[in-house]
Amino acid sequence: MSHPVTRVLALLELLQARPGLTGVELARRLEVDERTLRRYAARLGELGVPVEAGRGRYGGYRLLPGYKLPPLMFTEDEAAAVVLGLVAGHRTGLAVGESATESALAKIRRVLPQGLRERVEAVTDTVGHTSRAVPAARPAADTLLTLAAAARARRRVRLRYRSWRGEETERELDPYGLVFHAGRWYVTGLDRLREAIRTFRLDRVVSAAPLEERFPDPGAFDPVARVVESLSSVPYRHEIRVLLEISLAEARRRLPPTVATLSQAEDGVLMVARAERLDGMATMLAGLGLPFTVLAPDALREEVTALAGRLRSYAAR
């Protein structure tokens, strides 16, 4: 072991992989005197990588979070897992910070040893998927982090938001929760501009800045249910009410929450939904393959009857 830079990094690597090693052991591994080992530990502290030591029996050294991120000493397996994890996040839409993800990937790929890089690329090149990649619509990492921290701390945020039309508005929001749904990130909470619960897509958030104001605990507010509800509460023309002869649990498994609201009723499950066109609803009901009763509207009964007629004609071909 020839040089201090080498040894200091080796110490960092040992401590990242194995918190709690003793000074004797670390000195042995680095082939230095214990006093020197202590100097290296101090050196890491000067680098912004504080090292804490427990004294006495069962003592040893471990890294503490510092004011900055230290060099990360990954093994090859870990680096591969990181690359594939980033790629996976990208594919599913769960990745955040397009630029942060891309630059992290670039940094790793640039220095991946040849053999490992080929193996990792073989995975990404050869793997086939049976489900489609999610179209890109990702929030900046900072937006997500800021809103999550604000939601947890119950702090109001000032939100600059760009609507689908391109208009920018600024408002204050009490963020109640974050939801990941169908490849997109949403924040839902009390919009102080409208004094109503609103849901926003994070990829449309231009900026989010925490304010000093706190908001009270929203109690049993369910962000997931709320996002799903707001996504489905487009003012469709028809309100539909159908009684399904099925259990509530099974209905929940079969029907996406974005499609209908389900509740237990006397003779089955009450499904309440909205639809622009009733023929599509008739088709969906037929596709459930179970007995149902149309409570409203009458026009849906007619659509179901018409569908039955069509099926009859198809079978007769």
Place this chain on the structure above:
Amino acid sequence: MSHPVTRVLALLELLQARPGLTGVELARRLEVDERTLRRYAARLGELGVPVEAGRGRYGGYRLLPGYKLPPLMFTEDEAAAVVLGLVAGHRTGLAVGESATESALAKIRRVLPQGLRERVEAVTDTVGHTSRAVPAARPAADTLLTLAAAARARRRVRLRYRSWRGEETERELDPYGLVFHAGRWYVTGLDRLREAIRTFRLDRVVSAAPLEERFPDPGAFDPVARVVESLSSVPYRHEIRVLLEISLAEARRRLPPTVATLSQAEDGVLMVARAERLDGMATMLAGLGLPFTVLAPDALREEVTALAGRLRSYAAR
């Protein structure tokens, strides 16, 4: 800038973030003489982090892949993206190497500066999901990397495999491709033990070692189709053939490949599938909401007719 260890790491950080910086610029940023900067570059080389320099106009320094992975100097956004990417991969099942992922996450979390760690944890703690997490069934990173490299290089592998019953077998496989499907990784290829195409789950692979033998290009072999087929080629009772009045692209969007095989025909799309029960198939066809012609079997026509009758009665309630 006080100390050589500090400066060498600062150089590494600069080069990871900005390949191509000139010696003059790097020396300025590190507040050292250019000659010293050159010495630092050489020092990185000694650390196993080779630095290449382009001479002449538009020259500059950049990192090369070395024989080992260097310390990775991530920004806070990048680290957050890595953590969230790993968590995303874990959730979707696309993550590999349970232990590699966990240890990489542990390494980062241990040293994330307080503020950033809280923000990242706020995300993972507060986010709600509308789709379910995939149950864990992940291959070791090494297994995946080895098989992918072998598939690409068309090298046979010796596979030790544990069946669902717990029996271990050893065989040689010509891996044609890897597929990720429904939260699981599969490899498909020519099983030299059976001399037939077989599909294996990677989480059941005990070990995979590349051999010297090469295998010929499998030509137009489609690993995705094959995996899907082998997963669905349970010997269902009925073969079904239906002509759908729809485009092939739309059919592919509406019908999961695990359900049916689709091909372009003269008057629409030919759907070939297998089913144990025809009433379920009738229901599915009704749920497509488009005209169709049952080519076979006759019993399916009867089931469609029966479904039409049932729908008629529901509408009459």
Place this chain on the structure above:
DNA sequence: TTTATCCGGACGGATTCTGCCCGGATTCGA
């Protein structure tokens, strides 16, 4: 109390670091 662990200043000899000097090599575009 005992055992096992970490702590840090001081010293002196050995080694390394650094800026400066300098002649040389290599790209690229006009």
Place this chain on the structure above:
DNA sequence: TCGAATCCGGGCAGAATCCGTCCGGATAAA
């Protein structure tokens, strides 16, 4: 071909750093 812009590395001398050794002391847990 030339000029501009870039990298290269040995040598020198003064400054800085490294390292083992020494040592008295502090801290946990059983």
